[in-house]
Each structure stands twice: as structure tokens, then as C-alpha cells.
Amino acid sequence: MPRTTPAPSAVPETAGAFPVTVDVVALTVRDAELHALVVDRLLEPYRGQAALPGGFVLPGETLEQAAARELEEETRLTVPAGATGTGPWHLEQLRTYGPLGRDPRGPVLSVAYLLLAPAFGLPAAGGDAAEARWVPVGDTRAGLAFDHDQILADGVERARAKIEYSPLAAAFCPPEFTVAELRGVYEAVWGTRLDARNFHRKATGTPGFLEPTGRLGGGGPGRPAELFRLAPGVDPSATVLHPPLLRAGAS
Amino acid sequence: MPRTTPAPSAVPETAGAFPVTVDVVALTVRDAELHALVVDRLLEPYRGQAALPGGFVLPGETLEQAAARELEEETRLTVPAGATGTGPWHLEQLRTYGPLGRDPRGPVLSVAYLLLAPAFGLPAAGGDAAEARWVPVGDTRAGLAFDHDQILADGVERARAKIEYSPLAAAFCPPEFTVAELRGVYEAVWGTRLDARNFHRKATGTPGFLEPTGRLGGGGPGRPAELFRLAPGVDPSATVLHPPLLRAGAS
DNA sequence: TCAAAAGTGTTGATATTACACCCATGT
DNA sequence: ACATGGGTGTAATATCAACACTTTTGA
Numbered sequence: 001m002p003r004t005t006p007a008p009s010a011v012p013e014t015a016g017a018f019p020v021t022v023d024v025v026a027l028t029v030r031d032a033e034l035h036a037l038v039v040d041r042l043l044e045p046y047r048g049q050a051a052l053p054g055g056f057v058l059p060g061e062t063l064e065q066a067a068a069r070e071l072e073e074e075t076r077l078t079v080p081a082g083a084t085g086t087g088p089w090h091l092e093q094l095r096t097y098g099p100l101g102r103d104p105r106g107p108v109l110s111v112a113y114l115l116l117a118p119a120f121g122l123p124a125a126g127g128d129a130a131e132a133r134w135v136p137v138g139d140t141r142a143g144l145a146f147d148h149d150q151i152l153a154d155g156v157e158r159a160r161a162k163i164e165y166s167p168l169a170a171a172f173c174p175p176e177f178t179v180a181e182l183r184g185v186y187e188a189v190w191g192t193r194l195d196a197r198n199f200h201r202k203a204t205g206t207p208g209f210l211e212p213t214g215r216l217g218g219g220g221p222g223r224p225a226e227l228f229r230l231a232p233g234v235d236p237s238a239t240v241l242h243p244p245l246l247r248a249g250a251s
Numbered sequence: 252m253p254r255t256t257p258a259p260s261a262v263p264e265t266a267g268a269f270p271v272t273v274d275v276v277a278l279t280v281r282d283a284e285l286h287a288l289v290v291d292r293l294l295e296p297y298r299g300q301a302a303l304p305g306g307f308v309l310p311g312e313t314l315e316q317a318a319a320r321e322l323e324e325e326t327r328l329t330v331p332a333g334a335t336g337t338g339p340w341h342l343e344q345l346r347t348y349g350p351l352g353r354d355p356r357g358p359v360l361s362v363a364y365l366l367l368a369p370a371f372g373l374p375a376a377g378g379d380a381a382e383a384r385w386v387p388v389g390d391t392r393a394g395l396a397f398d399h400d401q402i403l404a405d406g407v408e409r410a411r412a413k414i415e416y417s418p419l420a421a422a423f424c425p426p427e428f429t430v431a432e433l434r435g436v437y438e439a440v441w442g443t444r445l446d447a448r449n450f451h452r453k454a455t456g457t458p459g460f461l462e463p464t465g466r467l468g469g470g471g472p473g474r475p476a477e478l479f480r481l482a483p484g485v486d487p488s489a490t491v492l493h494p495p496l497l498r499a500g501a502s
Numbered sequence: 503t504c505a506a507a508a509g510t511g512t513t514g515a516t517a518t519t520a521c522a523c524c525c526a527t528g529t
Numbered sequence: 530a531c532a533t534g535g536g537t538g539t540a541a542t543a544t545c546a547a548c549a550c551t552t553t554t555g556a
Contacts (some may be wrong), residue, residue: 015307020350020360028419056266059358062351096347096362101312107310109271109360111347141497178533198519200536222534223526243517431507449546451509473507474553494544509552517544525536 012080015163017103018099018109021097022067023054023148025092025155026075026115028134029172029188034159035134036152037122038144039074052152053132054110067091067113075122075132079115088117089172092237095156102147114155116171136145138191160189165244167236178217178225179203180209199245206241208234269350270359273318274305274399276345276406277326277366279385280423283409286385287403288373289395290325296355297396303403304383305361305462318342318364326373326383330366341367341422343488345406353398361397367422390470411440416495418487423462429468429476430461432452439452441498450496457492459485 026037027057036052053074057066066080068091079091081220094114098106122132137156144152163169163186170177172185183199204210214222230236254368277288304325308413310319319330319342329341343444345365350358371381388407395403414420414437421428423436437443455461462482480489 016310018308018360020267020269020271057350059267059352063349081490083381093346097313098314099308101310109269109362111360145356178535187538195520196534197521197536201516204536214292218534219528221528221532222410223536225535246518429508446546447507447550448509448548453545455509463521471507472505472553472555474509476508497545503556505546505554505556506537507552507554509550511548511550513547513549515545515547518542520541523538523545527532527533527555529530 005154018179020057020108021054021108021110022057022070023052023110023146023151024067024113024181025052025073025114025152025161026071026077027189028117028119029157029170029185030119030134032184032188034137034138034156034188034191035112036156037075037098037132039132041145049145050135050143051145052112057111057207059203063093063111064091064113067115071115074178077120077122077132087173088171088173089116090114090168090236094151094158097147097151102136107244108195110151112155114158114170116231118161118172118174119143137146160247162237163189163245164247167234169245170209170230173235176213176215176229178219178227180218182210182228186245192247202245204228204244206243206245208239209241253373267358269358270306272305272317272359272361273308273314273321273364274303274361274371274397274402275318275322275364275366276303276403277322277328277368278388278406278410278440279368279370279387280436281370283435285388285407285439285442287388287407288326288366289381289386290383292396300396301394302396303363303399304372308362314344315342316360318366322366328371328373339366339369339422339424339426341419341487345402345409348402351359360489361402363402364408365409367410367419369423370426407440411468411498412487414440414496415498416492418481418485418490418492421460421481424489427464427466427468427478427480429478431476433461433479437496441475453494453496456497457494459490460492 028035037053039053041049041051053071055070057063061069071077071079079089092114094112096111098109102108102110122134137152142177143149154241169182169185169189173181179200180196182203183194183196183209208231212226212228213227215227217227218225279286288302288304290300292300294296296466297319306321308314312320313487320345322328322330330340343365345358345363349360353359353361373385388403394400419434420440421434424432430451432449434445434447440463459482461479463476468478468480470477
């Protein structure tokens, strides 16, 4: 049946209205490993269990606003406005789950978001919000509330696929970074080892990806590495790298 | 039926409840051109204007069920159950739009689905449902109600990207098809011309894509073509073609 | 026999991979 | 000096793109 509209500005009575949540898969690379942000739930259902940060969408806000608000409330982490654009942050919609069979309270729709961010510290536990912490994605087998294990797995798979053909790996790095740092991101996200020499050539040789800053970075042992930034004017989520940085190229 | 559990704890009062629609981007290839399914709206808002088939999600149904029901109601087209799997049909979630600024009646969330299907006839116009028709995607500039132009564009772009590295192009074909038919799908979806000889080698040479049936098809002029089917046991949405059938390879 | 479409062979250009080798710094 | 990581050169292999050529049918 077509949309039935009793009045020009009403929604049909037969249509259900659904509570809608946003849940955020926030990923970062720490200690050469991919980590996800989880919070410990203070309230029922699943009280005391770990879950993805998220919560109900409020009237009058967009889904992106709700995602940013929930992240900030639960982790004191402020997502820069317009993080869908360039820079060391990236927020994009993942997919929508529900409404049936995923929340003991009843039908709830959840719109999941994926956030890719450079490593950053979290405030010490003990605010009025639940404690937020980073957990290695390999350690999260079947431990999260609701269907959040599935959502996390989908988010990780999305990240793995996207860095292959988009400049999004740079979203895990600070504004200026070395090729080795970038390679560390690929190795952590894919869980593989990459040949440093070939990676360097591919990354620096792919048009529309990296731009040299001219400066040198790093104070560790060995020759200092050149610092790069993301090529100017590229939308990391729209740019397609050619040739791609192939996942198959792992040794 | 609605799974409304009286519940250990209820959804917080502060949380908004949103009407939720599903809208379907149904694509097919007809006359060597990519077409989308649209319906003419019988009711306000946007009465008389073309729109994607879709409508409100009812209590107790899943999003996929709602998408299939709306398609069937508005186009008399029955989506086979489990069309997310193998075969000449493919239904997948596209993304979620809203809730603000997209429906004059107020905040409405829309979960968009993408359906890839072989060409099929539509019932003659004049049922109690709105008339459904195929329109070439090139002809749909800014003509659809709501934000459906954007949703259609997103669906087309998803289809274009996916057939490059997945066997999903076969979802546009009947169960058995020739390499030329398959090439026609790529040409229509990408809007390019492909070299028939190189395409044949790539398509038949890519593991996990095509399986020869041994039979021959076609009664037209020229040498009869071998009939193929999708390789058995492949999930078209999960399989990754290697090497991919590159869009760049268009001549 | 001819037109049309299917399918194979071949070749130069480009990409990938593996690894030898040099460069620049801290200790 | 030497260890450590940064970065370049090069050669074997695979893939891509263009196109000559053969095969198999209908008219």
C-alpha cells in the first residue's frame, strides 16, 4: 500500500514508531594493534557488561549529532565537527540493525557509526559516566552486550576493506606522520606484515595520497623519516587510490 | 507480531520514537541500459510525483521484510525469500537517511535497500496501487520525491563499485547466461564499452566467478555462446574477485 | 559465401614482489 | 664503528590493454 496520509502533515496511524539508538565503533591503533572503544554499562539491560558507546537519538538531532553526543558523554571525547571530511578523524555511517530481536526491552533500531581516530588517551575512570576503555579487537570475542559483537565485526571489516582503496588509513594518524607510522596502521588493521621498502614506494607513489612536508620526524634510532601529510584537497572517503594498496600484498 | 516486551526496564522517556520507512532502489538492465524502478505517488506529500517504492515499517516486521512487502505491494513483484544470498536476485541494505529535513510531515528515518534483479515485466498500470515503471537512471535528474534522488544516486554508485570486485553483476542476469550478457551488464551499469575479447578472458579466468554449464545459448546471428552460471557455493556479496574486473579497464 | 558474434594468441606497457644495496642518524 | 631503521634499484612474475586472427553459426 502506498503511504497513507490522513492529513498533509501526519504519519499514518498504522505505522509504527521506533526508538532509535546510535552505536559507535570507534577504532584506533595503539601499540601496533587495532583497538576498539567500549564502555561498561551502568544500567539495565546488560548492566555491568561491556558495550559499544551509544544511546538513544533525541528529538531534533541528526544521527551524526547523536553519535558525536553519545561519544562525548560516555568517553569525554569530542569529535571535531565535520569529521566526515579531511583530517585525522573520520566518522561514517556503518549500517542499521534491528528492530527485532536485539534488545530485551523490545524493538529498537540501531544506526551504527564507524569512527577512525588517532590514538588518544581516555580520562581516568570514575566520572558519572561509565568507564570507557580501549580493547584490542582480537580480545573481544563474544563479550559485548546486545548485538554489538556483530556490529564491531562489521566495523572492523569495513575499515579493513576501506583502507585498501582509500586514503582513510591516514585517519588513524596524527596530522603529520611518517611512512612507517602509516605502515603500522595497515599492519595493525590487517593483522599482517608488510614489506617496508615496497610499502614506502607504493604509498609515496600513489597519486592523491601523501604529500611531503619537507620536515623530518622521529628521534629514535636510525635515519630520521620524512614527515608526510594527507594530500591537500582530498576527501579521504571519496578518493579512490589507484593503484590500491592491496591487502593481498602482505608477506 | 510486535515483540513489545513489558520489560525489565523500559525505553527512557526522553528518547524520541521515530517513524521509519524503507525505500528500495531496484535496479535492472533493460535494452543495454541501467534502469531504476519508480512509482508515481497517489497521496500527499509529493502527490503525483515519482518516488522510489517504499513505505512505513510496520510493528513486528524486520527491515528486509518491510522492503520486500513494499516492493510487492507497489509493484506486485515478489522478492524471493533470502534474496541476500545466491542467485539472480540480490537485496542488501544501502544506508539510512534522516531523520531531519527530508519529509515535510516531520522527522522520518528511512532505511534504504538496494535490489539488483534481472529484467522482468511489470503489471499493467491501473491496480489500486500506484503505477510502477522502469526509468533509465540517466533520465532521473532531480525528479524524485523526498531525498530519493540522492538515495538513487547512492544506490547506483554502490552497484557500480560492487560489481568491480564481487560476482554481483550476475544478480542482473537469469540463472544461466552468456559472457556477452554479463558484459552487457557491466557496460550498462558503468556506462562504458568493454573489449569483448579481454572481458571474456577475465570473466572466465577469474576464480570463483563463473562455471560453464556445457550447454550453448542464443539463437541470434553468429557463433552460439557458451552458457555459464555463477560458480556454485559462492556468496555473491561476500566473495571478492581476484583479480577484480576493473572499471578502469573500459575502453 | 558472407556477415556477425564467440573465443584464442600475442605483444608492449604497467604493477607486484622479493631482495640487494645504499643513506643518515644515535650510541 | 656499528646497529637501526629510512629509502632506492632492479629483476622475475603477473596483469592489463590493444588488436590480429581463428571458430562457428544464420542467412
